[in-house]
Amino acid sequence: MKTSRRKFLNIALGTSFFGWIVSVIYPIFTYLKPPKIPEAVVNSIKAGTASDFPANSGKIVKFGRVPVLVIKTVEGNFRAFAGTCTHLDCIVQYRDDLKQIWCACHNGLYDLRGINVSGPPPRPLEEFAVDVQNDEIFITKKLS
Amino acid sequence: MKTGSKIFQWLDERFELTPVIEFMSKKKVPLHNHTIWYYMGGVTLFLFIVQVATGILLLLYYRPGSDSAYESIRFILTKVNFGWLIRSIHSWSANLMIFFAFIHMFSTFFTRAYQKPRELTWVTGFILLVLGMAFGFSGYLLPWNELAFFATKVGTDIVGVIPFVGSFLLELLRGGEDVTGATLTRFYGIHVAVLPAIFTVLVALHLLFVQRQGMSVPENLKDLPEEKMREMPFFPHFFLRDALLWMVVLNVLLFLAVFYPWDLGFKADTFAPAPAGIKPEWYFMFMFQTLKYLPAHILVFEGEMIGVLAFTVAGIAWMLVPFWEVKSRKGMKKNVMMITGVAALTFIIVITIIGYLS
């Protein structure tokens, strides 16, 4: 009788202690996780005028929240790729001497199709579609 | 009676200080040709105190935020009286503190000070070193300059490769998916509140253990007959030598801070290509450089993930050294722990140098 009452109390206390811990930890953990800020979905942006863009060069433009690298090749064709290196998140750049896309962080190289050709990057860069209309460069997400 | 001793008596009556002082004056520091290593922990402690003092001063003008952090540090450097000096000392002392913590760790390793009964002194010490590196990592971002921005992108992205919890941890650390002003706010909180609180508690424990157990004596001297053991009282003899060394360190620190002022660099632009020469702080170099050598894929796993796991396992093994150490028995030619220590030290030094040369 006595021991079972003790046992009951221990279980009751133990359970409520556990419940208390959870009720403290849970809000803290969820607080630490940053809330998702709703933002307009960007599908397309303008990236300047095509004739002002020097051949054999590249520049980073803002595609909503993410950087996109726009390149004009030596032949005058436009290409666009996600600007974020698939290795460890650095921002890539166009190297006019190599005619390739270069990541300075760990010497990663991608060719002009966005394919990782040397260095640590494990995957190709995501490609964006480029359209030139009335000398204006439009960049859109590719539907895959 | 003099005022000083009156005050002492007043306190002694209430807090019984006499036994504490007696304990301190009975504590002896052994004298032998490895005594110099007993000073290294103290130097680390001194540099931590410098960090707290200069850190509080910087806090008075620093403003976190992606469009105020860099500007506020430039303000400290150019407008605030002696601001450049305070910042330079804080940066130099941070690096020296970690440098001395490494020396301290390896010296207690090679003199076998971690053995029973000092296992927990070793464990708390190791955690202090890890926290010290976390101090460095979080503080590095605070000026919001180009190098720090990309180093933080890379450093936190590595966390993301940890299986299962990686992406959660990444978001927790960055305060979002990317490194932004939200990351800066978080690192700031970690750097000035979370880490100092934990670090202080652990230093207190670490020192309590050392005071309680006294200094260890290297193995080859343990068997000496008592009358042959030379020692000196901790208080005031050793204490004053400690203090003298601290003054020397302070002078070296000031020399470095004045003649090699810490650079601020360019403000981070979150939409600009990474500049060449992104390097982590020197004490992360050996890990960073090792990761570079790993292929992109090992079997089906990403190379980075294997590397990070390997370093985590090695770190935990190192922390638990006192619990698995292989004792060298008489007649055993090879000393396993000696080889482990030399191998670890050589690895760190060689890879770090290669990292800077390449």
Ligand code: HEM
């Ligand atoms: C980072 C901040 C640290 C501070 C402020 C600190 C401070 C100290 C101080 C003042 C001493 C007494 C004097 C001495 O032996 O040098 C000591 C002893 C000791 N520390 Fe640390 N320490 C730190 C980190 C470490 C690390 C990283 C380790 C190793 C993992 C470690 C392991 C030990 C051991 C085993 C002793 C006892 C030495 C003996 O009895 O001979 N400490 N520490």
Ligand code: FES
């Ligand atoms: S982040 Fe681009 S190569 Fe490592």
